[in-house]
Amino acid sequence: MSRIAEVRVTPILISDPPLLNLQGVHQPYTPRTIVEVITESGAVGLGETYGDTDYLKLAEAFAPELVGAELVVNTLPADVARCLERVGAERVDNTVQAEGLRGSRTMTKIALSVSSAFEVAIWDALGHELGLPVHALLGGKVRDAVEYSAYLFYRWAEHPEPDEPKDDWGAALDPEGVVAQAKRMSDDYGFSSFKLKGGVFEPKQEVAAARALAEAFPGQPVRLDPNGAWSVATSLEVAAALEDVLEYLEDPTTGTANMAEVARKTSLPLATNMCVTAFDEVPEAFKTDAVQVVLSDHHYWGGLRATQDLAAVCRTFGVGISMHSNTHLGISLAAMTQVAATIPGLRYACDTHRPWQTEDVITQPHTFSGGKIAVPDTPGLGVELDREALAKLHERWQQSDVRRRDDAAAMRRVHPDFTAPKFPRW
Ligand code: GKR
Numbered sequence: 001m002s003r004i005a006e007v008r009v010t011p012i013l014i015s016d017p018p019l020l021n022l023q024g025v026h027q028p029y030t031p032r033t034i035v036e037v038i039t040e041s042g043a044v045g046l047g048e049t050y051g052d053t054d055y056l057k058l059a060e061a062f063a064p065e066l067v068g069a070e071l072v073v074n075t076l077p078a079d080v081a082r083c084l085e086r087v088g089a090e091r092v093d094n095t096v097q098a099e100g101l102r103g104s105r106t107m108t109k110i111a112l113s114v115s116s117a118f119e120v121a122i123w124d125a126l127g128h129e130l131g132l133p134v135h136a137l138l139g140g141k142v143r144d145a146v147e148y149s150a151y152l153f154y155r156w157a158e159h160p161e162p163d164e165p166k167d168d169w170g171a172a173l174d175p176e177g178v179v180a181q182a183k184r185m186s187d188d189y190g191f192s193s194f195k196l197k198g199g200v201f202e203p204k205q206e207v208a209a210a211r212a213l214a215e216a217f218p219g220q221p222v223r224l225d226p227n228g229a230w231s232v233a234t235s236l237e238v239a240a241a242l243e244d245v246l247e248y249l250e251d252p253t254t255g256t257a258n259m260a261e262v263a264r265k266t267s268l269p270l271a272t273n274m275c276v277t278a279f280d281e282v283p284e285a286f287k288t289d290a291v292q293v294v295l296s297d298h299h300y301w302g303g304l305r306a307t308q309d310l311a312a313v314c315r316t317f318g319v320g321i322s323m324h325s326n327t328h329l330g331i332s333l334a335a336m337t338q339v340a341a342t343i344p345g346l347r348y349a350c351d352t353h354r355p356w357q358t359e360d361v362i363t364q365p366h367t368f369s370g371g372k373i374a375v376p377d378t379p380g381l382g383v384e385l386d387r388e389a390l391a392k393l394h395e396r397w398q399q400s401d402v403r404r405r406d407d408a409a410a411m412r413r414v415h416p417d418f419t420a421p422k423f424p425r426w
């Protein structure tokens, strides 16, 4: 088997619409890191992860360590963590709280997110070497297509500066705007599950939007996710108001104990990508029945195998599994699709930020049919790097000083007094 001959790490900036959330608004451009693992025989494996400086620096530091290594993923998380101790320990402590929308962000979790990009790239390279799709390497697919949900956001029509990226989706700031967005998602992509990012307006307004969605799409699953913005009492009020409408309520409140309290008093299942984001957070959450659906994410759980492991744990305890997303490009969507194809009992449509990202670094961006992506049987992830696009987006990164996602700072360009809210906002 050929070994790894070269590893490239390329930071890029991708355009992003003005999507609103609890923390503020998406910036016009957001960073991502693209990883290429090239084997001695010339196979190229691709990976993608967060591009904020902490992630990028670690990826750049770790990349040379893989040169000469075999195409195996077993020790990657530990290897990356050791690399972090060497290169990162003096720069950051282990308890960085990023006020994030993905739960607490510790350096250990950053190491896992970086590791995931190398892991995916190695699976991809291995698939090309062996002529097998990644899902086959992971044990085989149990479905031929993966269903995704429409990810609805309150949003502005455009970013504040005239030369910033634009699209033709228009504003969505009330129930009518949300339903119009959902209709376009349904018409153009065939999505038939709908997730609304909440935590933006008063809960009453968001309840009205969820009800409007349910009326516009009778019988189709609707979810609401305020990223932990509400107190237990508010969560229970919203749950009571939407008990007949929602498929699940996602992270209504912050912390396992609060989620458990809400879960005890509502019949609605609670989903999370905030209070269960690593294996050491599982026991408490499952013991207290705080969550009924865990939203996995191969980026922060540490890769595709970790995602399968998580799915097995959830199966064992009778907890549902689906998939969280964050602003991503086609390499990540390919990886999400490959691993989702292998997971038994995936009853809920997975999240994706597509179609909000209109740029990509692959030659043939994914298309949805009936809200689903067909699982490719071609070698590796089934995608090919568009080198010209990668170079262009890297050049944008070089010419810009945006080095991290900061939704609150983006919001301050329009509302100078904005600060990311303290929990609970309502
Ligand atoms: O893109 O604004 C966003 C989302 O709010 C994202 O950051 C979250 O991590 O999609 C995520 C979620 O489900 O919480």
Ligand code: MG
Pocket: 225, 227, 250, 251, 272, 273, 274, 324
């Ligand atoms: Mg969420």
